[in-house]
Amino acid sequence: MKHISPNQVAGETAVKMPTRRALAKQQTRAKVLSAARRLFSEHGYEGATIRDIAAAAGMSTGAVFANFNDKSDLFLEIMAQDLTALIEAMREAAAKGRGVEDILLKMFAAGYAFYKSQLPLARAAFSVSWAPQDGPVLRNAPQSHAMHELFTEQLTLAVERGELGQEAEIKLRSQMLFDAYLSNYPQAIFEGWSLDALQARARDQIRILLAGARRG
Incomplete structure (x- = not known):
């Protein structure tokens, strides 16, 4: 045997x-x-x-x-870890939403809450994201694309549920949502906006970006 x-x-x-x-x-x-x-x-x-x-x-x-390899390699590894955890937090938040607008708002809010407790690190990430050498690497990281895909996924599901029309231009709107999400970080980092203020701004952004895509 x-x-x-x-x-x-x-x-x-x-x-x-x-x-x-x-x-x-x-x-x-x-x-x-x-x-x-x-x-x-x-x-x-x-x-x-x-x-x-x-x-x-x-x-x-x-x-x-x-x-x-160097300091940028070290920093990008930290950002990759954080983005992976952030995407998971946003995905969990999306599962608790009801309707596409509420889902997207919960995703935005989860992202801001994730970094609100570590704004100094978010400030460092913001400065690196606009640096000529490391900025494109950070913005084009697989995790950044995964976050963009998460917005695309939620818009696609909204179309399947009948909340948004088939002509919703999902690719364009998901890119605009991703850009809107990132655009609020300067207010949090440099102006000290509260989570409530960030969510209020995000709510308006989402409402405007979905305008015209809803089924009549």
């Missing part, structure tokens, strides 16, 4: 466990990212240096560069 090891079940290949070296690398990356997140929040993108991040993580700059 063929012996089946404890790591094999019903003919399935055992999952290969990460090596000690791989685990150590993951732990190092996690420490660097945690330290970088804190320093970017405290000092902004320009104010946080690799040397400071390494010191805060309790390691050498060489260890940082062994895991990340």
Whole structure:
């Protein structure tokens, strides 16, 4: 009888466990990212240096560069993590909405609430998003496209439910919704707008952007 090891079940290949070296690398990356997140929040993108991040993580700059190409690579990794979590929060909010307008408003509100507690980091992201070198990379990240697709998905569902007409120009309206969502961050970051004020503005934007698309 063929012996089946404890790591094999019903003919399935055992999952290969990460090596000690791989685990150590993951732990190092996690420490660097945690330290970088804190320093970017405290000092902004320009104010946080690799040397400071390494010191805060309790390691050498060489260890940082062994895991990340440069500071922008490190920052973009943090933004990618946040955008992934943000999209999930917006998707959960959409599931609680009733009707396309309420769904979109809940998505906007979830996004603003996500960053309201960490505005310094949002400020750093805003500055990077308009930088000549890293801005296009951040704006064209897969997570940014996924958020845009989330708006497209909700408009498509609204058409299927009969809330919006077949001629709703979903692609254009979803891009405009995405742009409107981003356009409110300067008010939150630099003018201190409350969540209520942001939601009120978002409600007006959504209503205007859906005008003409509703079925009569």
